[in-house]
Amino acid sequence: MDDFFFSLVLAGISVGAVYALVALGLNLTFWTTRALNFGQGSLMMLCAMLTVYLAAQGLALPLAVLGALAIIAALGMFIERYTVRPALKGGGSMGWVVSTLGFGIFLQGVAAKWFGSQAVAFPDILFSAQDYVSVFGQYVSLQYLLVLAVAVALILLLELFVRKTVWGQAVHAVSLDPELATVQGMPVRWIILGSFVASSLLAGVAGILIAQIGGTVDPAFGFDLVLLGFVAAVFGGMGSSVGALVGGLVVGLISKLVGGYVSTAAEHAIAFALLMAMLALRPQGLFGRPEVSKA
Amino acid sequence: MDKTSRRSLGVLAAGAATTMAGPRRPARAQGGGTIKLGFTAALTGPFNEFGEGIRRGAELAVTEANRQGGVLGRQVELAEVLDDQLVPDRAVQNMRRILDNRNIVGLMCPSGSGPTLAIVDMVAADGRPIINPQAQTPSIVYPNGADKPPRPNVFSVSISNTVEAEKLAIVLAGFGRVGIVHESTGYGVTGAELVKQEILAKRRDARVTVESYNQRAQDMTAQLVRVQRAGAEAMLVIGLGADFAVIRRNMSRLNINLALFGTVGAVTVPYLEGAGDLVVGTKAASYIVLGRRPMPPATQKFVDLYRAKYGTDRWYGPDAANPLISLANTVACGYDCIGLMTDAIRRAGGTDKAAVIRALDATTNYAGASVASISFTPQQHTALRAEDLGMYEMLKRDDRVVLELKE
Known part of the structure; x- marks a missing residue:
C-alpha cells in the first residue's frame, strides 16, 4: 500500500475514533x-489537565487518570442537576444549549485560573510517540492504535450494554417515552443522571486519548473536538451508536484524505461541508430514524 | 473588566473618591506628577506567555528607572495596563481607552501581530510614540513596504518576519527541497511567504513546499505527509510552541526524520515541555545576546534583575546561570521598549510627543537587553538586524535540553 495513503488513513481512523467517542457522549444524553451537553469539550480539557495535575502531585499515572475521571463523573452529575434539569422544566425550552455551553466556558475559566492558561505537557500513557509496530512493512504508531482500540472497545461495550442488559433496555425505554417509563416504575431520574455521568466519562477518556497524541493541553483544548464530534453524531444519525462510530470514522478519514490529496486548508472545512450535505439530503443521518410526532 | 494594574485601580479609585467627595474636577492630575505609560497585551488567556512577559519586562524597566531617581526628576508609572487576551477587538477597545487618557505620554504595542495591526492605525493617527516589542509583521512599522517611510510614531524592537526570514533562509538554502509548515494566521502566512522568497532568492533551483494548519490542531498528519511526499530534506515550522510540539510528536509517529527548524515564536517552553526529548536536534533563529558568554552588560543586568524579582520561573527556566533564550522575546523586549521610551523622554527634556519622537529617531547605540545596540533614524524604525539573531540548536546536556548558539 502507498505510504502516503496509509498514513492518512491511519491518522484519519484514529482521530475519527475520538470524534466517535465524543459523538457517542452527545448521543447518551440525547x-x-x-439535550446535548455542549460543555463536553471543557470536560475533555479538564480531565486531561486534572490528570497532569494529579500526576504532578505524585500519584501514579493510572491513579491520576482514575482520579481525574472520578471528578469528571461528579461534574457530569452537576451538569445534569444544575444546567440541564432546570432548563428542561420549561417544556420545549432550548435553554440547555446556553447553560451547558456556559458551564463549559466557566470550566475553562476555572482551569485557566487554577492551572494557568499556558499549554502544559501531557504524559505518554502506555506508549510514546516513538513506539510503533510494523504491519505489512508499514510503520504504525502504537499511540494511534491505542486510541483506536480504546475508542472502539468503549463504543462496542456501550452498544452491548444498551442491547443486552436490563439497564440498557431501561435507557432505551426512557429514550422512547420517559413518562411511560416512570409509570412503569423505572428510576428515570437515575437513568438520566447515569447518562450524563457516562457521557462525561466518555468525554474524559476522549480528552486523555487526544491529549497524549498532541502532547500538550491548555484551557481552550477540546472546543474544536466537540464541534467535530457533533458533526460525526449528526452525520451518523443522532442517537445511533453505530452512527456515531461510522460518522466519526468517516469525518476523520475524509478530513485527512482531503487534507492530504487536495489541500490542508480544506481539512476542517470538508467536515462541515459533510454536515451541510447530510442535513440537506438526509436530515436524520446515515443510521438515524426520522422523528415522528403524533398529533 | 480588563483592568489589571493595581496601581491603575488605585488611581481610578482615588479619582472616584475625589469626584464623589467634592466639586467636579478631572479624575487624574494634569501635568507634573508621574510620567505615565500604557499598553494592552495578552495578560491572560492561552497566549499570556507573551503578554505577561512584556508586562514583567515593562515593570522591571520602570522599577529600574525609578530606582535611579526617575526621568527628569519624575517617577515613571505604568498607568494603563489592560488585558486583551490577544483578541484584536479587545485590543482596539483597550487602546481607545488608553488614548483617551491624555496623560499617557508613551505606549507599547500589544503582543502579537493581530492585535497590533488592529490598533496601529489609531495610534498613528493619535501621534503619540509607540514601540512594538513582539509583533513580527513588517507592515506594522512599514505599511507601504520596507523601501517606503515608516509610520512616524511607530518603532520596533521585535524580530521582524523580514529579518527572521533572512536569517533562516541562509541556513535553509543549504537544502534543495524545503517544507514550510505554518499556522494560518497573519504571522504564519507572512512569515512563510517571506522565507520562501528568501530561499528562492538564494537558491533558484530550491523546491519549497508550503502547508498551513489551524492553531491547536491535534493532528498534523496531512501536512507532514505532504511535505514528506514532496521530498523535503528540511522543514521549518512557523507557529507557536504548543503546535510545534504536536508537529514534532506527529513526525515521530510517522517516522519522518527531517532537519527541523523553528521560528522564535515556536521555540518556547510549550515546545520544550510538550515534545520532551524529541526536541533534540531542532534548530531555531532567536535573539543572539542571551546565547553569548559573557552576555553583553545590559543583557546581564536585565537577567539579574529578572532573576532577583521572579527567580528561576517558567519564563527564566530552571538553570540560574543560563536563562532560556526565549526570555529575550517574551520579557526583555518589553523591558527594552520602556527603556527606550524613558531614554527618549530624558533626551527630549519633556513628554511632548513630537519631541519624544524626534529623540527616538535620534536613538544611537542604545544598549538594549534583547538587542545589543539599538539605533533608529527617521527612516529606520526597526532595531533588529540579521546579525542580532543567532542560530541555536537544541542539545541534551546533563539530562537537560539546552539551546546552544551555533552561528
Missing part, C-alpha cells in the same frame, strides 16, 4: 433528555 437518548435520555433530548
